[in-house]
Amino acid sequence: MSTSPSSQANAGHSGQHGHGNIGLAGLVVGAIGVVFGDIGTSPLYTLREAFSGHYGLTADHNTVLGVLSLVFWALTMVVTVKYVTIIMRADNQGEGGIMALMALAQRSLPKGSRSAYMVGILGIFGASLFFGDGVITPAISVLSAVEGLEVVAPQLHSWIVPITLVVLVSLFATQRYGTAKVGKVFGPITVVWFLVLAVLGVVNITHEPEVLHAINPWWAARFFAEHHWHGIFILGAVVLAVTGGEAIYTDMGHFGARPIRLAWYWFVLPALMLNYLGQGALILENPAAIKNPFYIGVPQWGRIPMIVLATAATVIASQAVITGGFSIARQAMQLGYIPRMHIKHTSHDTIGQIYIPGINWMMMVIVIGLVLSFRTSSALATAYGISVSATMLIDTLLLAIVARALWPKWRRWVLPACVLFLVADVAFVIANGAKILQGGWFPVVLGMLLFTLLRTWRRGRELLAAEIRKEGIQLDTFLPGLMLAPPVRVQGTAVFLTAQTGVVPHALMHNLKHNKVLHERNVFLTVETLPVPFAPPEKLLKIESIGDDFYRVIVRYGFMQTPDVPAALMRSCDKGGIYFDPMDTTYFASRENVVASRRRGMPIWRDKLFAIMHRNAAPATGFFRIPGNRLVELGAQVEI
Incomplete structure (x- = not known):
């Protein structure tokens, strides 16, 4: 298989994954409002943390320029080159994020091979770590903005946490209105935010234009030469400037690659660097300004308005992570790594804009818990970075696999670049690993917990399917025997949902046993998820007649699509296939009751965990949009 990155990107956005009538300028503004919120609020705390007592740095000339140089080249190498320029070309039909990259990498490997399995493990582990660090972003961003009140009025310290909680609860409560509406509101505010960052930076740079020399990488090299091997630990603070790079890639499906690139190259990156350089000046x-260089750099008359603007900007920063969480959750759901949840589409113009209530409220509870536990942005900064740096490391490994297999013309320069990215990512992981005991354990533990849940669900589904196949009766031998002495046939169409195409569904067996009738037409329907975001129209529906008015139907969807079985069956009528009368069609589904067993499957505790998850998962019938008044569910007990 040979696919150029540019052709992939074009295909992704010219096909199903369009943006309706939204113009390029509107998408750029929307992307600024949603995608760059996380990385755009890093100036609030990055340099403050770099010169905090944790790292023991002195704010002298060489050290300040060294840290600024590290920030500039981290933004250049990690965000500009790695994510915006290269990884965003590895779009999976317009979709980004570690799950889409994992699917793209697996497609280049032999199906069922050890390599494909390991890529799946890497992808799921990276997605789990993304969630682990992602929930810290809203807490640290909003806290750092509201803490500006201390600069203006120290007596307001006790109000910081309550105000932060009110802001965060309001943010999560508005998610149901959708990314499109949120982006329209947030976009202009974030444009103002970046303009103010740039203006403040320019004003402060005029006082000490010497800081412009920090763009020279020699200052970064000199920093390491002067601080020896332990200088690497400063990357634990520098990583705060690049957190949000993974979110940029994850949110690509919401706005498209071109608007995001235009916004980053020509607006966001210049504004960020001007502000960092201004703080350095x-x-x-x-030197006393290291206490809070962002707010101290604001004229006294403008500090209250800046606190309001910064709070609004940090709310937007949280939006990037939340929408990224929705995207990854839907991909994981369709690929079979998490139980099905209710998904709400929030835009008629852009397919990728969704809202998942379960993910939204889970993230809100965790974020509120973090604020109440850590209480300051400095305390949260010690917990921030290790998971996202590990995720970026995994992204580099997956990118190398994709480039080697799918980009024959590009891999000559992408693979050497991956080696440089790998060195930087490992350095970031080591630097952030030093913060494990100070709070870095939280995202790691949360990531490991999520990874366990995802792998347990995936493995449990495989075991459940294997048991159903083993205990089931083969359809090809069952039907001829049944038709030798057929039961009474009644009018209408019966659709039996089954995950196993060659096995008699439990629902059919129960229907014959208890009702002793057979419908006039019987359809065995299987829904498959393809390892691409959107299923090609020609692969969406497959109908096969197996005699005596029995049919085998396969409906296929991509992992970014929400299945709609009745709509797919109605499409059969348009193609000259089976005619499905919605009022004369009854859907039959089996609802398995999973029982844990010590004799087989996973360890007993994972069997029990899967049983709990299976019992609380949304039923497939609801996920497939099958009308409740046309549905009959029949239970079956399965031991794993």
Whole structure:
């Protein structure tokens, strides 16, 4: 298989994954509002943490320029080159994020091979870590903005946590209105935010223009030469400047690659660097400003308006992570790694804009718990970075696999670049690993917990399917025997949902046993998820007649699509296939009751965990949009 990155990107956005009538300018503004919120609020705390007592740095000339140089080249190499320029070309039919990259990498490997299995493990582990660090973003961003009140009025310290909680609860409560509406509101605010960042930076740079020399990588090299091997630990603070790079890639499906690139190259990156350089100039001019260089760099008359603007901007920063969480959750759901949940589409113009209530409220509870536990952004900064740096490392490994297999013309320069990215990612992981005992354990533990849940669900589904196949009766031998002495046939069409195409569904067996009738037409329907975001129209529906008005139907969807079985069956009528009268069609489904067993499957505790998850998962019938008044569910007990 040979696919160029540019052709993939074009295909992804010219096909099903369109953006309706939204113009390029509108998408750029929307992307600024949603995609860059996380990385755009990093100036609030990055340099403050770099010069905190945790790292023991002195705010002298060489150290300030060294740290600024590290920030500049981290943004350049990790975000600009790695994510925006290269990884965003590895779109899976327009969709981004570690799950889409994992599916793309697996497609280049032999199906069922050890390599494909390991890529799946890497992808799921990376997605789990993304969630682990992702929930910290809303807490640290909003806290850091509201803490500006202390600069203006120290007596307001006790109000910081309550105000932060009110802001966060309001943010999660508005998610049901959708990314499109949120982006329209947030976009202009974030544009103002970046403009103010740039203006403040330019004003402060004029006081100490010497900081412009920090763009020279020699200052970064000199920093490491002067601080020896332990200088690497400063990357634990520098990583705060690049957190959000993975979110940029994950949110690509919401707005498209081109609007995101235009916004980053020509607007977001220049504004960020001007502000970082301005803060550095302020520290050179007044070393005491390291206490809070962002707010101290604001004129006194403008600090209250800046706190309001910063709070709005940090709410937007949280939006990037939340929408990224929705995207990854839907991909994981369709690929069979998490139980089915209710998904709400929030835009008629852009397919990728969704809202998942279960993910939204789960994230809100965790974020509120973090605020109440850590209580300051400095405390949260010690917990921030290790999971996202590990995720970025996994992204590099998956990118190398994709480039080697799918980009024959590009891999000559992408693979050497991956080696450089790998060195940087490992350095970030080591630097952030030093913060494990100070709070870095939280995202790691949360990521490991999520990874266990995802792998247990995936493995449990495989065991459940294997048991159904083993205990089931083969359809090809059952039907001829049944038709030798057929039961009474009644009018109408019966659709039996089954995950196993060659096995008699439990629902059919129960219907024959208890009702002793057979419908006039019987359809055995299987829904499959393809390892692509959107199923090609020609692969969407497959109908096969197996005699005596029995049919085998396979409906296929991509992992970014929400299945709609009745709509797919109605499409059969348009193609000259079976005619499905919605009012004369009855759907039959089996609802398995999973029983844990010590004799087989996973360890007993994972069997029990899967049984609990299976019992609480949304039924497939609801996920497939099957009308409740046309549905008959029949139970079956299965031991794993």
